[in-house]
């Protein structure tokens with residue numbers, strides 16, 4: 635089944651020769667160039683506008699649609715399903731997706747709760763770190779905590795490389811307490827499992843739990859049954875020995891020192907990602923207001939320029955990260 639998926643498209647030239655060989659053997663090549671993608675985008679747009687949910691959508695921009703196509707390896711049926719699920723998830727979770735405002739959760743970001751590591755892994759995936767124990771449930775409700783993940787996801791999903799190569803997530807559960815566990819009710823567990831499977835245009839390529847205590851198991855038991863087998867197989871439990879075992883999955887050069895790596899310290903990476911989030915604040919507010927990617931509906935030319943500037947800034951950052959990785 636998974637080989638069927640892979641054969642629909644071949645990823646762009648990967649950073650290392652070994653991965654190139656592996657991908658090249660997995661199926662016929664469909665170069666992911668805009669020339670090739672163009673007609674598929676047109677097809678997805680017309681199919682999407684035929685659906686009742688989207689009949690009144692004003693514009694469905696290429697860059698909006700292409701995220702769903704890349705997340706589903708250019709399969710139009712699956713991309714449409716994902717797109718509709720995304721919109722459904724968003725309208726079912728207004729407490730989370732209606733307010734994408736980094737400055738409103740700055741206090742939590744300042745505890746070094748979360749970072750996107752500056753460098754991608756060997757497969758080109760973005761690596762996300764969540765230090766759940768930094769979340770004080772008396773101060774922050776689960777929706778605010780969840781919104782941080784949604785904001786980060788909306789930012790990184792603008793990167794072409796991330797659309798293709800997906801994400802890997804490290805959850806550090808040191809400091810997980812009963813008061814955390816009590817926040818995760820079945821309804822929230824359902825929201826978590828949906829967003830990990832078929833409701834957001836990011837490929838989840840790996841979930842790594844570190845420092846997970848025994849009493850995380852009931853929570854895991856609540857989320858697990860909702861997850862597709864494919865995702866469940868990508869969950870790795872590292873326990874307390876994570877400093878050794880994370881190195882089996884990630885190059886040490888990209889991991890923070892606290893996680894057995896040689897990269898920058900965890901506080902540094904968290905602070906720098908918090909700054910990134912703040913810079914994207916106005917973009918995120920537009921995303922919150924326009925679920926169908928209709929970001930220019932009420933914005934001036936000036937806003938378009940800002941958007942363009944942000945985009946090239948982001949791709950510049952990505953580019954320099956890629957260069958660095960290739961030189962490692």
Ligand SMILES: Cc1c(C)c2c(c(C)c1O)CC[C@@](C)(CCC[C@H](C)CCC[C@H](C)CCCC(C)C)O2
Pocket residue numbers: 766776777779780783784787801803805818826829830834836838841853854857
């Ligand atoms: C698009 C996208 C979103 C939106 C996302 C995540 C990922 C990988 C995504 O691709 C991971 C984190 C999550 C699901 C938000 C979680 C927020 C809650 C409140 C954190 C509590 C800690 C969880 C009990 C740990 C869950 C571990 C399981 C996934 C095994 O949000």
